[in-house]
Amino acid sequence: MKTSHHLIPRSRCEELGIINKNDKRNLKKINGKLHTTWHALFVNLTPYEVIQLLYMLYRFRQEDLFIMKNRDEWKILFGDMTLLEACKQIVREWTPPRSFYTPRFTTYEKEFQTFFSGLFKDFK
Numbered sequence: 001m002k003t004s005h006h007l008i009p010r011s012r013c014e015e016l017g018i019i020n021k022n023d024k025r026n027l028k029k030i031n032g033k034l035h036t037t038w039h040a041l042f043v044n045l046t047p048y049e050v051i052q053l054l055y056m057l058y059r060f061r062q063e064d065l066f067i068m069k070n071r072d073e074w075k076i077l078f079g080d081m082t083l084l085e086a087c088k089q090i091v092r093e094w095t096p097p098r099s100f101y102t103p104r105f106t107t108y109e110k111e112f113q114t115f116f117s118g119l120f121k122d123f124k
Ligand SMILES: [Zn+2]
Pocket: 004, 005, 006, 035, 039
């Protein structure tokens, strides 16, 4: 069954200054199981926050533990992908176009910003 997923979660739009959360650029049709699994694992994080979370896991060498602890969900969302591949997949499949929303990171370290913009350079 196809469901409608908000790439930037509905519940986060107001705080992020997004007026039209139902803009079609923010919506993606995905199958119900994939949708439920995304939110089971990442609740209402924005895709950018998910990438940051994964990056922090990578940086502190917790990625294997995280993937193992959540292996059913990981498999459904990302198959056999590594954490870095999953980040790229998130950029490809789970983020809205920049014309809809551009994330602003002000507090994160330079290393993360470099990592993050590298992901976008490849795919958007
Ligand atoms: Zn959703």
